[in-house]
Amino acid sequence: MALLFSKFKKTLQLTAVLFFASAATQAFAGMKIGSFDPLNALDQIYFVSPRNFTKTMISENTKDRLVADFCKKIDATMKSYKWKEKPCASLPWQADLKTKDGHPLIYVVFGLGKSTTVVLGGVHPDEITPIPIAFRVANYLNSHPEIYAGDTQIVVAPLVNPDGFLKATPSRTNSNGVDLNRNFFTMDWYNRALDLWEKRRQKIASHFPGYFPNSEVETIFQIQLVDHFKPDKILSIHAPLGFLDYDGPGDGMPTTTSQTQKKARQLVNSVSERSKNYKVVDYNFYPGSLGNFAGNERHIPTVTLELESTNPSMVDTYWDQFLPGIVQSINYPFKSMPELEAKEGDNASPFSFKYYFPRKTI
Numbered sequence: 001m002a003l004l005f006s007k008f009k010k011t012l013q014l015t016a017v018l019f020f021a022s023a024a025t026q027a028f029a030g031m032k033i034g035s036f037d038p039l040n041a042l043d044q045i046y047f048v049s050p051r052n053f054t055k056t057m058i059s060e061n062t063k064d065r066l067v068a069d070f071c072k073k074i075d076a077t078m079k080s081y082k083w084k085e086k087p088c089a090s091l092p093w094q095a096d097l098k099t100k101d102g103h104p105l106i107y108v109v110f111g112l113g114k115s116t117t118v119v120l121g122g123v124h125p126d127e128i129t130p131i132p133i134a135f136r137v138a139n140y141l142n143s144h145p146e147i148y149a150g151d152t153q154i155v156v157a158p159l160v161n162p163d164g165f166l167k168a169t170p171s172r173t174n175s176n177g178v179d180l181n182r183n184f185f186t187m188d189w190y191n192r193a194l195d196l197w198e199k200r201r202q203k204i205a206s207h208f209p210g211y212f213p214n215s216e217v218e219t220i221f222q223i224q225l226v227d228h229f230k231p232d233k234i235l236s237i238h239a240p241l242g243f244l245d246y247d248g249p250g251d252g253m254p255t256t257t258s259q260t261q262k263k264a265r266q267l268v269n270s271v272s273e274r275s276k277n278y279k280v281v282d283y284n285f286y287p288g289s290l291g292n293f294a295g296n297e298r299h300i301p302t303v304t305l306e307l308e309s310t311n312p313s314m315v316d317t318y319w320d321q322f323l324p325g326i327v328q329s330i331n332y333p334f335k336s337m338p339e340l341e342a343k344e345g346d347n348a349s350p351f352s353f354k355y356y357f358p359r360k361t362i
């Protein structure tokens, strides 16, 4: 209850901030003090809010053109890295939201089954190798319908941060300078995200978590994918730390895991086995990260594949090594938690004590 109240309090604080910003915008309109323009100063902090959310939505009549133009840019950029494929143009992309720079947040859905895997790439576009790998996953699935002939569905969002990728030099952050893997509204965000960034990251700009959580359209996009498709598992591809990491049921609980938790945790080992026994590391998750948001707080098994380098010439090697593991993550038989947990009666249902007290972050 205390946690819920605290979350409610933060919502109120956020509402107060938005109200102040809005009132201040009106009060300051047209007013200049010396060279300081308060209205522009406020505008520099751009974020998604209920007031401006419609600006991020793509209208039906512009969608096809927007996606086609975007794919031309992507395919040209791929060529500049000497990646042979044109991975974007030929797929039936969907897109509902667009970024600050006007790029569509594309995703593609394969299969009609109930067991859904979400695959994410390009959250940190300075780590460029995951981007062609994620596009290749989408193309591979497009030409291998047998993978999702049964009860399977796969959603691939190969480039979560297109603004970062399409800069002259790709950046970790989006065009607001926010690290999207620190911007999710996790329960520890207000207490810890900015503090951690200031003290432990010495305010490195590339790890800035945002002025407040869920401020970025790319974060909202990932939340919408999770909320809408209710995945049984998530695979997120990064580089260059060189390991597989797991967040979700059973993570960090070596002795008290139920059968369901064990099965969820084995997902990462099964992906490793199919990827030439790639190293598995229990890496900590951060305030505002996907592993914290989806794995820790929502109990969706979340595997992070960290490729070993960001060297563009390694993409073919990584593809050969990790394709079997990626397909394994899709085929891994793991249904969503609540039904299984309830059947097992192991006191780890969404209504249990364990569910509402997630594991502590670093």
Ligand SMILES: [Zn+2]
Residues within 6 Å of the ligand: 124, 127, 238, 239
């Ligand atoms: Zn990363």
